[in-house]
Amino acid sequence: MIAAIVVDVPSGSVNKTFDYKVPEQWEKWAEPGMRVIVPFGPRKLQGFILELKNSSDVKGLKNIIEILDPLPVLTSELIELGQWLAGHTLSFYITTYQAMLPAAMKATYEKFFVVLKQENLPEHLAVSFPRHGELSFNEVMKEFPDQLNEYLSLVKSGTLDVIYKVKDKANKKKVKFVSILNKELAAELLKENQKKAEKQRAVLSELLYRPPGDYLMQDILVETGASLPTVQALAKKGIVQIEEKEVYRDPYKGRNIKQSEPLPLTDNQLDAIKPILNSIENDQHDTILVHGVTGSGKTEVYLQSIQAVLDKGKEAICLVPEISLTPMMVNRFKGRFGSRVAVLHSGLSVGEKYDEWRKILRKEVSVVVGARSAAFAPFTNLGIVIIDEEHESSYKQEDHPRYHARDVSIWRGKYHSCPIVLGSATPSLEAYARAKKGRYILSELKSRVHSNPMPEVKIVDMREELKSGNRSMFSNDLMEMMKDGLKKREQTVLFLNRRGYASFILCRDCGYVAECPHCDISLTYHKRNAALKCHYCGYQETIPSACPSCASEHIRFFGTGTQKVEEELAKVLPEARVIRMDVDTTSKKGSHERLLTAFEKEEADILLGTQMIAKGLDFPKVTLVGILAADTMLHLPDFRASEKTFQLLTQVSGRAGRHELEGKVIIQGYDTEHYSIQLASQHDYHSFYDYEMKTRKLHQYPPFFYLGLLTFSHPDLMQAVDASEKAASFLSSRLSEQSIMLGPVTSPIARIKDRYRYQVMIKYKNEPELGNWFEEIIFHFQKDKSMKDLQITAELNAQTLM
Ligand SMILES: Nc1ncnc2c1ncn2[C@@H]1O[C@H](COP(=O)(O)OP(=O)(O)OP(=O)(O)O)[C@@H](O)[C@H]1O
Numbered sequence: 001m002i003a004a005i006v007v008d009v010p011s012g013s014v015n016k017t018f019d020y021k022v023p024e025q026w027e028k029w030a031e032p033g034m035r036v037i038v039p040f041g042p043r044k045l046q047g048f049i050l051e052l053k054n055s056s057d058v059k060g061l062k063n064i065i066e067i068l069d070p071l072p073v074l075t076s077e078l079i080e081l082g083q084w085l086a087g088h089t090l091s092f093y094i095t096t097y098q099a100m101l102p103a104a105m106k107a108t109y110e111k112f113f114v115v116l117k118q119e120n121l122p123e124h125l126a127v128s129f130p131r132h133g134e135l136s137f138n139e140v141m142k143e144f145p146d147q148l149n150e151y152l153s154l155v156k157s158g159t160l161d162v163i164y165k166v167k168d169k170a171n172k173k174k175v176k177f178v179s180i181l182n183k184e185l186a187a188e189l190l191k192e193n194q195k196k197a198e199k200q201r202a203v204l205s206e207l208l209y210r211p212p213g214d215y216l217m218q219d220i221l222v223e224t225g226a227s228l229p230t231v232q233a234l235a236k237k238g239i240v241q242i243e244e245k246e247v248y249r250d251p252y253k254g255r256n257i258k259q260s261e262p263l264p265l266t267d268n269q270l271d272a273i274k275p276i277l278n279s280i281e282n283d284q285h286d287t288i289l290v291h292g293v294t295g296s297g298k299t300e301v302y303l304q305s306i307q308a309v310l311d312k313g314k315e316a317i318c319l320v321p322e323i324s325l326t327p328m329m330v331n332r333f334k335g336r337f338g339s340r341v342a343v344l345h346s347g348l349s350v351g352e353k354y355d356e357w358r359k360i361l362r363k364e365v366s367v368v369v370g371a372r373s374a375a376f377a378p379f380t381n382l383g384i385v386i387i388d389e390e391h392e393s394s395y396k397q398e399d400h401p402r403y404h405a406r407d408v409s410i411w412r413g414k415y416h417s418c419p420i421v422l423g424s425a426t427p428s429l430e431a432y433a434r435a436k437k438g439r440y441i442l443s444e445l446k447s448r449v450h451s452n453p454m455p456e457v458k459i460v461d462m463r464e465e466l467k468s469g470n471r472s473m474f475s476n477d478l479m480e481m482m483k484d485g486l487k488k489r490e491q492t493v494l495f496l497n498r499r500g501y502a503s504f505i506l507c508r509d510c511g512y513v514a515e516c517p518h519c520d521i522s523l524t525y526h527k528r529n530a531a532l533k534c535h536y537c538g539y540q541e542t543i544p545s546a547c548p549s550c551a552s553e554h555i556r557f558f559g560t561g562t563q564k565v566e567e568e569l570a571k572v573l574p575e576a577r578v579i580r581m582d583v584d585t586t587s588k589k590g591s592h593e594r595l596l597t598a599f600e601k602e603e604a605d606i607l608l609g610t611q612m613i614a615k616g617l618d619f620p621k622v623t624l625v626g627i628l629a630a631d632t633m634l635h636l637p638d639f640r641a642s643e644k645t646f647q648l649l650t651q652v653s654g655r656a657g658r659h660e661l662e663g664k665v666i667i668q669g670y671d672t673e674h675y676s677i678q679l680a681s682q683h684d685y686h687s688f689y690d691y692e693m694k695t696r697k698l699h700q701y702p703p704f705f706y707l708g709l710l711t712f713s714h715p716d717l718m719q720a721v722d723a724s725e726k727a728a729s730f731l732s733s734r735l736s737e738q739s740i741m742l743g744p745v746t747s748p749i750a751r752i753k754d755r756y757r758y759q760v761m762i763k764y765k766n767e768p769e770l771g772n773w774f775e776e777i778i779f780h781f782q783k784d785k786s787m788k789d790l791q792i793t794a795e796l797n798a799q800t801l802m
Pocket residue numbers: 263264265266269292293294295296297298299300424425449450615616617618654658
């Protein structure tokens with residue numbers, strides 16, 4: 001039997017499968033989708049079996065060394081999806097398959113020195129080798145770095161050899177259980193009245209007191225104060241039995257989740273769910289865009305759609321952006337579907353994620369709630385994929401494979417003939433345009449559930465405030481309303497828009513801004529360790545006390561951070577209890593949840609935070625939302641800047657007045673005339689859509705054109721320019737008339753990690769060969785040995801130009 005295997009070598013010449021022989025003893029259970037270890041040149045590498053066949057054209061095939069999985073980890077659907085995805089995102093097969101699996105299943109490789117000729121090994125090195133004769137390469141690097149050359153020359157002379165070992169990180173958690181094996185012996189021992197076996201007797205009486213069964217060793221030890229050797233002694237005597245069993249690490253263990261029943265849907269919700277249920281009923285693939293204003297009850301529509309899918313014996317995936325995957329959100333799903341829900345998000349440990357994933361593979365759950373990569377959940381009877389907050393940019397992975405969860409989901413929807421639901425209060429222009437064209441079904445929820453009005457929004461121009469003598473970061477209106485809220489014991493959400501808000505160091509005399517010496521980007525100020533950091537390469541330096549350019553002492557931190565707002569709040573509203581949520585206060589595991597729960601229990605009056613409080617929160621007592629610095633994002637070099645601003649303001653405003661109490665919103669900024677701010681304050685998505693579509697059309701941006709992007713980077717500027725020019729001339733002779741080529745030009749960030757970056761952008765409507773041309777370009781430069789420092793990234797449907 002022959003296996004076609006894709007091997008863990010992400011490089012151009014190996015994006016294909018290799019044939020290996022399946023050793024006889026494994027022929028019975030080898031299956032496509034299993035991970036294997038194979039020899040590859042001098043190394044051992046991980047790979048996936050994609051296909052089994054009877055013959056191969058290749059002579060002298062090597063054997064598979066090991067099959068890692070007892071069952072396939074990639075379903076036949078995922079194998080097919082991976083091949084499509086590799087083409088669609090211009091990535092390697094191996095990279096796409098690895099992206100579908102939890103990180104724990106990705107092999108790591110470790111190098112070892114082994115002794116071939118003991119007699120030639122110098123004494124001072126021989127002592128470092130453990131008895132089994134294998135010394136880890138990493139250990140040498142760490143412990144004896146200056147001996148490395150000596151080791152390497154011994155490899156050359158044949159005294160030592162280097163071997164590679166594959167390490168599988170996917171460890172299962174095993175836990176010890178104990179049970180009574182022989183009741184009579186136990187009873188006998190209990191009767192004895194010796195002092196010395198006191199602890200043993202405590203264990204036995206505890207076990208005999210309980211109904212017969214296996215008990216967690218840990219519990220028994222805690223209960224009786226005995227130690228493990230005590231129980232092991234009992235096991236030796238044949239009185240008890242100790243067993244190791246595999247258990248799942250459950251991140252939500254011990255949590256009390258209130259069960260919820262389906263709510264009777266409002267008329268609006270009934271209208272919105274109709275096309276979804278119709279699609280489920282008829283096993284039909286449709287993409288349905290649910291455009292529902294904030295607080296319109298989209299989640300209930302999702303939950304009841306999922307119920308309909310489960311009733312048919314099928315499975316459901318619900319994707320949620322990482323930052324709104326709050327415990328509150330998880331509880332809504334667990335409350336409805338209980339232990340049938342698995343959760344996948346980055347807050348889980350590698351082991352926890354692996355366990356949640358295996359529950360899916362083993363069909364122990366039928367609902368998955370998770371961030372982007374949950375789109376690959378290995379269900380085999382998928383009945384629906386729901387993408388909440390469809391417009392979120394985090395659904396696009398900005399690293400290989402550069403996939404969009406929406407595209408992956410729609411592919412799967414076609415495969416399983418089931419509906420894909422996209423939901424948002426502020427749909428992406430792409431999705432809404434497709435819905436208008438009839439490619440998606442449009443389902444609108446125009447009003448809030450409790451038929452509350454949308455909150456009243458007031459825009460405040462901070463330049464006017466300054467003119468009238470208010471130098472604080474809060475406008476007079478916002479101050480008044482916060483005070484009012486305090487009096488009425490209602491709650492306030494204060495949102496500080498950080499994205500695009502450079503917290504950099506600026507010299508007030510000469511305008512000098514501290515920049516990274518390796519990247520063309522300003523350094524970010526970190527108060528906690530008084531350092532300046534580069535977010536692209538990790539470079540760090542201490543804050544200068546004088547300007548390096550003019551020696552002035554007026555060099556200081558510029559920009560508003562949440563910490564600063566908190567300090568100011570303490571000055572102007574000392575009686576208010578404030579909870580601050582940002583990367584600093586939520587870095588510890590569980591702190592995110594703790595803070596939100598405290599706010600929910602009304603232990604604070606004001607929730608102050610950044611992007612992480614913008615979405616999904618549903619607190620009945622919140623009546624005021626204040627948005628500080630609403631316009632900062634508008635100045636980013638990003639054609640989506642207006643769209644992102646509109647979405648963010650709408651989402652944040654939507655936190656106010658969701659239940660019985662009416663809500664109010666204050667938007668503060670400097671560029672408040674901008675249409676994205678004005679229209680967000682009027683909750684007018686449709687006018688925003690029309691206006692923004694006109695600008696996109698005028699400037700030939702998505703959704704009217706796709707963006708193809710080729711980025712060249714090289715330590716030598718001229719080489720980067722040269723390569724990009726060659727590529728541009730190659731493309732310009734091939735592109736159709738309708739397409740537009742821009743560049744080569746420097747990338748918006750011209751240098752990262754000492755590599756200069758140049759880009760060529762193609763705006764196109766229909767260019768079926770473009771992917772092939774990009775690959776040809778990459779392949780061409782890969783063959784060119786003089787260009788080995790060149791890196792190229794290619795994208796067919798770029799979301800940003802950064
Ligand atoms: N049919 C219903 N009857 C009563 N209450 C409902 C109903 N549907 C939803 N709700 C409640 O209305 C509130 C808002 O619903 P939900 O959070 O789902 O809105 P949403 O559309 O997801 O809003 P956002 O986009 O702002 O997150 C929730 O507290 C929810 O429990």
